[in-house]
Structure formats: structure tokens, C-alpha cells
Amino acid sequence: MRAVTYDSYAPDNSRLRYDEVPDPKVGPGQVLIQVRAASVNPVDWKVMAGGLDGLMDTVFPVVPGWDVAGVVVRTGPDTPEFGPGDEVMAYARKDVVQAGTFAEYVAVAAPAVARKPASLDWAQAAGLPLAGLTALRSLDRLGVGPDDVLLVHGAAGGVGSLAVQLGRDRGARVIGTASERNHGFLRELGAEPVSYGDGLTDRVRALAPGGVSTVADFVGGQLETTLAVLADGGRHVSIADPGVSQHGGHWIWVRPDGALLAELAAMADRGALTVEVARTFPLEQTGEAFDASRTGRTRGKLVIVP
Known part of the structure; x- marks a missing residue:
């Protein structure tokens, strides 16, 4: 072959x-x-x-x-x-x-x-498969539900865009970081977009003055911002920064899992995931x-x- x-x-x-x-x-x-x-x-x-x-x-x-x-x-x-x-x-x-x-x-x-x-x-x-299972494992580890405000770092990427959809399907309010050219795309997915880069902490705080309850980092290098906007008792994960485990977070490493992948397939077929x-x-x-x-x-x- x-x-x-x-x-x-x-x-x-x-x-x-x-x-x-x-x-x-x-x-x-x-x-x-x-x-x-x-x-x-x-x-x-x-x-x-x-x-x-x-x-x-x-x-x-x-x-x-x-x-x-x-x-x-x-x-x-x-x-x-x-x-x-x-x-x-x-x-x-x-x-x-x-x-x-x-x-x-x-x-x-x-x-x-x-x-x-x-x-x-x-x-x-x-x-x-990899992106969807990563997003699912991240949100499961965070325990995201309808009472949460979820911040997604890298929300327009392969993993981030799926995490946005999973978060919205669970009833969470989702804030997503992305370049301005992708803000319309994030709005279509149901997220509130914010531009990454200098001033990100202030922009997130303007949208969520009381802090966000959950953060999923899919790009790395976001720990300082995450900790600055996380509300007391908040939870956070990262797929790119093992150092989060030293600050109360979890480093996510996804596993092959056909049963969970079938759940994502079912979501796609009912129109909740693309x-x-x-x-x-x-x-x-x-x-x-x-x-x-x-x-x-x-x-x-x-x-x-x-």
C-alpha cells in the first residue's frame, strides 16, 4: 500500500x-x-x-x-x-x-x-475522533453543566470548536478566545468571542465580572490568564501545559474510546455537533x-x- x-x-x-x-x-x-x-x-x-x-x-x-x-x-x-x-x-x-x-x-x-x-x-x-474525545474528556473532567461559565482558550481550533459545542449542549455559558476573523464563527457555535493577546484578562472580566467557573486551555501558555479570571472554587484543565497540575488544574491526555466516540457520533446525528x-x-x-x-x-x- x-x-x-x-x-x-x-x-x-x-x-x-x-x-x-x-x-x-x-x-x-x-x-x-x-x-x-x-x-x-x-x-x-x-x-x-x-x-x-x-x-x-x-x-x-x-x-x-x-x-x-x-x-x-x-x-x-x-x-x-x-x-x-x-x-x-x-x-x-x-x-x-x-x-x-x-x-x-x-x-x-x-x-x-x-x-x-x-x-x-x-x-x-x-x-x-481525537479532537472530539479531547474536548469531551476535558469537559467531563471539569464537570461542566448548566450553571457554569466556561472559558475556552483556542475556541476556533479543532478541539476548541468542538468544546464550545459540547459546552453549549450542556447548557453552559461559553466564552471563547480567538482572532477577530473567527468571532463570527464562534457566535454561530453559540460562544461569546474575545480576542486573545494583551488585555485578554480585562476583556474576560468585562464579560464575566464574577469570574468564570471553568476553563479549558487548548493552546498552552494561558495559565496566568486562567488563574486571573477563575472564580473561587473554579476548575481548569489544559491539554498543552502540564504545569496546570501544580495550580489545582488537570493535564488532559485523551484515550482511544469507541464507546465515547459513539456518543459524539450520536450528537452529530441529532444536530448538536458538527x-x-x-x-x-x-x-x-x-x-x-x-x-x-x-x-x-x-x-x-x-x-x-x-
Whole structure:
């Protein structure tokens, strides 16, 4: 099969190759998915740069990518949950960095897989797993409910835009930080937008004079602002700043979970959740997709379409 690979860590795209690689083996409890779309996440190029070498083992050459939407073509032994022809999606992170989703096929453990919602196209479905599960885990850890004021740092991004929708679905008042060009987008999602940068603390306090009860940081570097606007007894999480744990917060690291992903799919099918796709790329332009992700200015998701 054709796949994108790299054979060593690199801080740029210099080691990326578009190659022929062996087809994946399909073990017990796994499904082989023909990839229709696979979304890009910042973790993909951070892993390529060696950023998670202290946490995860890596076997080169690596096929990057942790998100997938596609069609089941074969199942391994004792995998009754799925069959050939099923349209599915998955957060396909494995214990070892090696066999990812930027390829024509990928083998994924069945417990990580959920059926694709009919309301989302392939690109949207590929953009939902990692970002959606991250947003869901963050809001669950915060215990967000109808009495909360939720501040979302990076609200127009892939994770942030889904967190805004999850927060609104739970009845919370949502304030979201974003550049001014994305304020209309956030209003459409039901959030009150504020511009990030100098003066952010004052702008949030103007909207919530009594402070916010919950904060979800999806960009990093926001701890000072978070603590300044958090009301007494407030809760906060971050996916990008492990230091929050030293200030009463929680560092979020999402887990593959097909059952929770099915809940997100059900939300999409009842019209409570959608996925913004900024741009799609063919497999051989993965490097360009990584460059776009590195800018940190993308609204929604970047998606690879083999």
C-alpha cells in the first residue's frame, strides 16, 4: 500500500516520504480499515520532532496519523462488533508509534472504533475522533453543566470548536478566545468571542465580572490568564501545559474510546455537533498539511484524503 513515512526524528518535513509499505496485519480483536480520510493534529508533527520520545516507544519507519475514517475491509479473529463494508471512524493511537493512519489502510483495535455518523462526510468524520474525545474528556473532567461559565482558550481550533459545542449542549455559558476573523464563527457555535493577546484578562472580566467557573486551555501558555479570571472554587484543565497540575488544574491526555466516540457520533446525528474542515490534502501533500498546522491559525481541521 501507499503511505507517508519518516525514518528518523526531524524538526521539519525533511524526513517525510511517500512510499510503498507492507499492508498491515490484522490481529485478534482488530479491524482493517480502508482509509477514506485521516485528519492532521499538532501531535503528529510534534511526535515526528521527537517531542514524545520520553513517553512513547517509536519503531522506524513511522507512518504518522492518529485519526481515521473509512470502510472496514477485513476483521481479525473474534471481532464480532464489525464486518466488511461498515463505515467507521477511530482515534487510532497505539502504545507504540509506528503504524498510523496516513496510509491507504490501517489496522485498529475494535474497542477504539465507532460507526461513522451519517450526518458527517468522510473529512468531517476523520476530524472528530481525537479532537472530539479531547474536548469531551476535558469537559467531563471539569464537570461542566448548566450553571457554569466556561472559558475556552483556542475556541476556533479543532478541539476548541468542538468544546464550545459540547459546552453549549450542556447548557453552559461559553466564552471563547480567538482572532477577530473567527468571532463570527464562534457566535454561530453559540460562544461569546474575545480576542486573545494583551488585555485578554480585562476583556474576560468585562464579560464575566464574577469570574468564570471553568476553563479549558487548548493552546498552552494561558495559565496566568486562567488563574486571573477563575472564580473561587473554579476548575481548569489544559491539554498543552502540564504545569496546570501544580495550580489545582488537570493535564488532559485523551484515550482511544469507541464507546465515547459513539456518543459524539450520536450528537452529530441529532444536530448538536458538527466538524469544521478548513482544508483537505492528498496523501502526498502531508508536508504541506503539517506546515499549515504549525502556523496555529487554522480554523477547524486539516484533513488528509488518500
